[in-house]
Amino acid sequence: MKTKHIGFLHPGAMGISLTVSAQNSGHIAYWASEGRSPETYKRALKKNLVETQTIEELCDRCSIIISVCPPHAATEVAEQILQYSFKGIYADVNAISPERAKDIGEMMSDAGIEFVDGGIIGGPAREPDSTWLYLSGHAADQIATCFASGPLETEIIGDEIGKASALKMCFAANTKGATALLCAIVAAVEELGVRKELETQWSRYDPEFAQETLSRISRVTAKAWRFSGEMEEIASTFESIGLPNGFHLAAHDIYQRISKFKGADLTPAVEDVLDALINP
Amino acid sequence: MKTKHIGFLHPGAMGISLTVSAQNSGHIAYWASEGRSPETYKRALKKNLVETQTIEELCDRCSIIISVCPPHAATEVAEQILQYSFKGIYADVNAISPERAKDIGEMMSDAGIEFVDGGIIGGPAREPDSTWLYLSGHAADQIATCFASGPLETEIIGDEIGKASALKMCFAANTKGATALLCAIVAAVEELGVRKELETQWSRYDPEFAQETLSRISRVTAKAWRFSGEMEEIASTFESIGLPNGFHLAAHDIYQRISKFKGADLTPAVEDVLDALINP
Numbered sequence: 001m002k003t004k005h006i007g008f009l010h011p012g013a014m015g016i017s018l019t020v021s022a023q024n025s026g027h028i029a030y031w032a033s034e035g036r037s038p039e040t041y042k043r044a045l046k047k048n049l050v051e052t053q054t055i056e057e058l059c060d061r062c063s064i065i066i067s068v069c070p071p072h073a074a075t076e077v078a079e080q081i082l083q084y085s086f087k088g089i090y091a092d093v094n095a096i097s098p099e100r101a102k103d104i105g106e107m108m109s110d111a112g113i114e115f116v117d118g119g120i121i122g123g124p125a126r127e128p129d130s131t132w133l134y135l136s137g138h139a140a141d142q143i144a145t146c147f148a149s150g151p152l153e154t155e156i157i158g159d160e161i162g163k164a165s166a167l168k169m170c171f172a173a174n175t176k177g178a179t180a181l182l183c184a185i186v187a188a189v190e191e192l193g194v195r196k197e198l199e200t201q202w203s204r205y206d207p208e209f210a211q212e213t214l215s216r217i218s219r220v221t222a223k224a225w226r227f228s229g230e231m232e233e234i235a236s237t238f239e240s241i242g243l244p245n246g247f248h249l250a251a252h253d254i255y256q257r258i259s260k261f262k263g264a265d266l267t268p269a270v271e272d273v274l275d276a277l278i279n280p
Numbered sequence: 281m282k283t284k285h286i287g288f289l290h291p292g293a294m295g296i297s298l299t300v301s302a303q304n305s306g307h308i309a310y311w312a313s314e315g316r317s318p319e320t321y322k323r324a325l326k327k328n329l330v331e332t333q334t335i336e337e338l339c340d341r342c343s344i345i346i347s348v349c350p351p352h353a354a355t356e357v358a359e360q361i362l363q364y365s366f367k368g369i370y371a372d373v374n375a376i377s378p379e380r381a382k383d384i385g386e387m388m389s390d391a392g393i394e395f396v397d398g399g400i401i402g403g404p405a406r407e408p409d410s411t412w413l414y415l416s417g418h419a420a421d422q423i424a425t426c427f428a429s430g431p432l433e434t435e436i437i438g439d440e441i442g443k444a445s446a447l448k449m450c451f452a453a454n455t456k457g458a459t460a461l462l463c464a465i466v467a468a469v470e471e472l473g474v475r476k477e478l479e480t481q482w483s484r485y486d487p488e489f490a491q492e493t494l495s496r497i498s499r500v501t502a503k504a505w506r507f508s509g510e511m512e513e514i515a516s517t518f519e520s521i522g523l524p525n526g527f528h529l530a531a532h533d534i535y536q537r538i539s540k541f542k543g544a545d546l547t548p549a550v551e552d553v554l555d556a557l558i559n560p
Contacts, residue, residue, distance in 0.1 A: 098472065121481060132481065157477055166472035171481055173465050178458055184523050185453050191521045192378065192446035197437055201401060201412065201451055241471045242558070243464050246530030253524040278522070 003027055006146055007062035009055070009077050010036060015068040016043045017124035017131070018093075021152035023047070025145070032058040059086035064146060067092045068120075072229035078104045082111050091143045093118030093133060095230040097169060097237040098162030105137070105161040114139045117161045119168025125152035136163035169237040173248065176227050177234070180251030183217050183258070186270075187277035214270045221261035221268055228255035256280075283307055286426055287342035289335070289357050290316060295348040296323045297404035297411070298373075301432035303327070305425070312338040339366035344426060347372045348400075352509035358384045362391050371423045373398030373413060375510040377449060377517040378442030385417070385441040394419045397441045399448025405432035416443035449517040453528065456507050457514070460531030463497050463538070466550075467557035494550045501541035501548055508535035536560075 004027040008015050011031050019029035031044045032055045044051065052058040059065070059081060065088065067077045074094040081090060090113050092104055101117045108115040116139050122131030128151045135143050135156050144154040157163045189195040199210035220227070231252035235245035257280040261268055284307040288295050291311050299309035310330045313321060324331065332338040339345070339361060345368065347357045354374040361370060370393045372384055381397045388395040396419050402411030408431045415423050415436050424434040437443045469475040479490035500507070511532035515525035537560040541548055 129484075132484075134477070155477075157474065160473075163472075163474055163477075166469070167474040167477050167481070170465050170469045170472065170474065170478055173468070174461065177461055181454065181457055181461070181527050184518065184527065185450050188453070188518060188521060188523055189446070189450045191523075192443075192450065192517075193440075194437065194443055194447040194450065197414070197435075197443075197447050198450055201447070204409075204412075237472075238464065238468060241468060242560075243468055243471075244530035244533040246526035246533070247461050247464065250524035250526030250530075253526070280522075 001026060001145070001148075004064055004146060005030060005062045007032070007052075007058040007065040008049070009058075009065060009067050009080075010069055011040060011043055011047075011049065012068070013043075013124050014120065015066075016047055017126060018066065018068060018133075018147070018152060019047055019049055021125055021147040021150055024151075025147055025149040027146055030058050030062055055080050056084045059084040062086075063088040064143070065090050066118075066143070066146075067094060069094055070226045070229055071095045071233050074100065075104060078107060081113070082107060087112055089114045089116060089139050089142055091116040091118050091135070093120055093164075095119065095168055095172060095233060096165055097233045097240070098166045099236065099240050100233065101165040102162050115161060116140050116143045117164045118143065119164040119166075119171075121168060121171050125150070127151050129153065134164040134167050137161050140164075166237065169234050172230060173234045173238075176230065177247055177251050179216055179220050180227075180231070180254040181247075182213050183220070183254050183273070183277055184250070186213065186217055187274050190274045191278050217273055218267050218270050220255075221258045221264065221273055224255040225259035225262040228252050228259055231255060281306060281425070281428075284344055284426060285310060285342045287312070287332075287338040287345040288329070289338075289345060289347050289360075290349055291320060291323055291327075291329065292348070293323075293404050294400065295346075296327055297406060298346065298348060298413075298427070298432060299327055299329055301405055301427040301430055304431075305427055305429040307426055310338050310342050335360050336364045339364040342366075343368040344423070345370050346398075346423070346426075347374060349374055350506045350509055351375045351513050354380065355384060358387060361393070362387060367392055369394045369396060369419050369422055371396040371398050371415070373400055373444075375399065375448055375452060375513060376445055377513045377520070378446045379516065379520050380513065381445040382442050395441060396420050396423045397444040398423065399444045399451075401448060401451050405430070407431050409433065414444040414447050417441050420444075446517065449514050452510060453514045453518075456510065457527055457531050459496055459500050460507075460511070460534040461527075462493050463500070463534050463553070463557060464530070466493065466497055467554050470554045471558050497553055498547050498550050500535075501538045501544065501553055504535040505539035505542040508532050508539055511535060 007030040105115040116137040125131035140156045189198045231248045235248035239245040287310040385395040396417040405411035420436045469478045482489045511528045515528035519525040
């Protein structure tokens with residue numbers, strides 16, 4: 001199998017796990033350092049990524065570029081590529097709506113770039129059977145090949161741009177939507193003075209549920225800043241097919257209220273999270 | 281213990297289970313037949329409820345009246361009582377917001393009627409440890425006494441009107457909110473052409489989850505007409521304390537779309553439910 005030169009924009013916790021699967025599969029992973037954080041620099045150095053200073057240089061040296069970034073940045077990252085003469089395959093594996101994936105796909109096609117739609121389910125890929133990259137589009141198999149040796153798993157679901165993003169949106173609609181709902185509910189019982197009673201009632205069905213829920217609420221604060229944008233993408237996905245968008249606009253609001261915990265050294269106490277939810 | 285004469289407005293599937301617990305506890309259960317359905321008549325006859333034709337007569341003969349009806353009818357049922365000279369205890373055990381419970385409570389106090397707030401968690405009470413009636417208000421213990429022998433369980437949570445309703449709202453916010461969310465998600469994957477893929481992905485975490493979810497979606501149609509109003513009450517509860525109401529306004533919309541299955545002879549096929557969700 002031919003060694004591929006693959007650029008990653010930009011290797012965060014998830015992205016770096018993709019670069020490792022690419023390296024495991026015999027390929028060379030690149031990153032563009034200009035304007036990136038010291039954390040990204042450390043990650044890239046640790047995993048022996050090839051550094052290019054600029055995105056332009058990365059475009060010159062790579063035949064495949066994979067965009068893995070927070071959803072709100074997906075279009076901006078794609079537009080940066082269009083400034084240069086990149087003519088390979090561009091895969092967007094971000095948590096964006098199928099409509100936005102199609103828009104980016106059209107921008108790319110118009111510029112003579114082959115576009116692949118992707119969506120990642122699971123956390124950073126550290127072991128087999130834990131993280132799935134779903135892909136759709138004519139060149140989906142060429143992206144799947146980048147990660148053939150894993151631990152990232154890949155699944156191709158047809159030629160149509162938007163399918164991989166649709167699946168990602170609907171999967172996250174439940175997991176991240178349900179967590180946001182629980183945040184709102186525990187904030188409500190706290191404010192209404194019946195938190196102890198709800199925890200007791202929950203315990204009648206499942207002795208672990210109350211404690212697990214409180215822990216889930218504290219832990220989600222670390223990713224809330226990123227989930228917030230993803231909830232808007234899901235809301236827009238639902239709206240585009242005539243289903244109510246309110247679940248995920250509310251979830252967006254909830255994650256916004258706790259996004260200030262980004263980068264906190266310690267997982268906050270549940271009382272502090274509830275305070276942020278009730279007094280935004 | 282003194283035998284109490286307790287009026288139930290109006291004994292549906294849940295209400296009739298309350299009358300049985302009252303009878304088990306040595307009390308006499310009444311119902312008012314005027315304008316009620318043949319189904320209610322059959323239920324009341326089967327359980328040997330004492331029939332009064334009018335609500336006026338029920339007010340005359342009972343010292344306690346318990347309102348157990350769909351949330352949208354709670355205020356109307358309360359207003360009917362105020363037309364007569366009832367001076368006993370009136371308990372509203374419906375799925376209504378704390379604010380609405382307080383409003384009804386004030387109406388009752390102004391008319392010299394003692395008000396108790398209630399909320400029921402669980403299905404119709406057929407065995408112990410399955411259904412809980414939460415109560416709040418100064419006369420909460422007198423309502424608890426009505427059901428002392430069960431199988432309905434009672435829990436008093438203080439004197440404050442609204443606490444019992446708050447707990448009910450927040451408990452249902454999760455159970456019925458999460459079911460509505462799943463209805464929307466499965467409708468979305470059906471419409472977006474990735475239902476099979478989502479079911480496969482769900483099965484990777486829990487082999488039963490996809491099938492259980494489809495079954496849950498089919499089964500909820502029987503109660504959707506009633507849940508719809510309850511979702512509005514939860515939305516209003518959240519709004520009153522500055523939390524996003526969108527989760528449950530969306531859930532209201534979802535249950536509205538499938539409320540037409542009320543009274544269906546058979547549980548509908550999931551395809552028919554999804555069609556109703558996608559093409560309201």
